[in-house]
Amino acid sequence: MSRRLSETLIADAGHICCATCSHRLAPANGGWKRSAALSTVAVAALPGAGTNVHPEVVLRRFCCPKCGHLLDTETALPGDPFLEDIVRA
């Protein structure tokens, strides 16, 4: 019986899994982002970026390493840790 963690993640059989393909990302109650495929893009390179966007701020895109579905995003400066979201059982 799976349990919802977000729109894109579920908990199933003691693991955090991709809600689209059920790929196991990490043990439940732990951080899953390090098991995701991460791509970053400079916010300044996104369509519609303004004239004054900070050159170092990026959009981190955490994807399922199996199906390529986008699981979560966050904006960050270099060196800032991943945001950690934990849903308890």
Next chain:
Amino acid sequence: MDPVTFSIIRHRLFRVVEEAVITLKHVSGSAITNEGHDLMVSLYQADGSLLMGGVGFLHHLTSAAEACKAIVRKFEGRINEGDLFLLNDPYTAALHTSDIYLVSPIHHDGKLVAWSACFVHVSDIGAMNPGGFAPDAQDIFTEGFSSPGIKLVERGELRQDVWDTILNMVRGPEMVALDLRSMIACNNVARVRMLALIDKYGMQTFDQACKALIDQSETRLRERLGELPDGRWQSRQYLEVKGEIYKVLLTMTKSGDTLTFDFTGSSPQSKYSVNCSKWASLGGLFAPLFPLLCYDIVWNEGVIKPITMIAPEGTIVNCTRPAPVSVATVGAIQSVNNAACSTIGKMLAASEKYAEEATAVWHANHFAIFMFGNNQRGRLAIGILTETFAGAGGARRFADGVDIGGEIPNPISRMANVETIEAQFPIRYLFRRRLTDSGGPGKYRGGTGGEMAIVAHDAPDGGIHYVVSGKGTRFPQSEGLCGGYPGGVNDYVWVHAPPKEMHNVDRFAQNLETIPGDPEPISWGVFPLMGDDALYVRWNGGGGIGDPLDRAADKVAADLEAGLISDQAARGTYGVIRQGDVLDRPATQAQRAAMRQARLATGAAK
């Protein structure tokens, strides 16, 4: 108690607040109040605790409670029937000096039984920059007068010496006088209606109903929290002022029937006026909490009890006197709003029952431009460009965010018509419209922000000046949710007109690119709008929800047709291919598959 009587009293309390708001708007003459709805009216118990939260900027509901409590402490034994107090000190309760609280005790049979409190952002407060937002301020002492509590009306009589002193400290005193009179009228109406309610049902019954109302709110919120999953969610907001970067970091923990908002890790307080005080942060986190978790629960003291805030002293979210705070409402407080909206959205998205209530962050950054100078009638005009209240909706789990759709902390915010602003200031709008690519991409797109440009027009002094306290140009703040992208950023561009002998001015330019002159990005300080120069402003859109590659291709094509997204976004972000004006479904499918495949090649996060 009898449920019918309880419901009637509850309903009447709503109506008391509503009529007081109408009074406030009708008496006020300033666009920021009666057009932008930068206001708030609420009712409080005798001890100052929140009884019935009203509409307007919701981060004032808890701060005005602190204002009432401060008056109770300060004026113990000297609070009389017919008194009215003014308080606007940010280190006592207010958010910044220009948001003045007027609080009125309500006595019944000689006994203090309740308070009515309201605020408006007054036209001016005597800060070093006109309008209240003071980017040049170095401390609270240069942000206008601030009172930790003063009696403005005593036993129904205006204290003329106090009134004259206040108006002697501000620019445009006639407008500030009208602001204050609108609030006095508002509180008078609230008091009269409250007394009529108490007279009808009796003090004992009224008191029972109020206690039951607060108990009911607490019970219902705790029950709701109990239905939501336990967990911990984070959000991070960046602000930049003149090259210095500040961070608001929030970790929200939900455990059982309680919620804790912990701002540990946020930046030390700033030398600039983007800081906020402890009470302001508390209000800042409640502003999204009220509508997102308590949309069907009365906003009162009962809602506050299950909530805890940790805000380390000396940080940007709990600064110490005399740090400047005049830009707080659109600085640290708004970042607290955004971070709380984001973490609450994540928690709701984790719930089977409440996922439909999840939202990405709405309009995350006010641009808050105050104009000042002599207008076309030769009179001093000070006021805000109310487009800052136009906002942009965050995407929901089931629908796009509403374009230019307001903001979470103020459910009734809106902007004035162009003509209203042009009548007040010597300016002319070149254009005002929805902004392409401003809504955060996602399966459901964030609502768009907008863009506009103005030039001087019929100005006796050749133009006008304006105050910009503009964060939000360097970092997107309308966070996406569950794979959605953030909304676009703000922008402020001063277009310097070419020399007279060189230019063939397009007096009706329809976008930034065709406004003649040299564009200069600006963000902080006081600037001129003189001669043929132009000011271009764009404001941020809402965050998106879900993977943009999951967005229905037809919706992407429709957005493209409407000018809400660009070709670059359609192809590069949404993976949608068109041949001419026709959607190419096979090519779109192939493009999206290729984009997903490319994501797999990026390797694991480290």
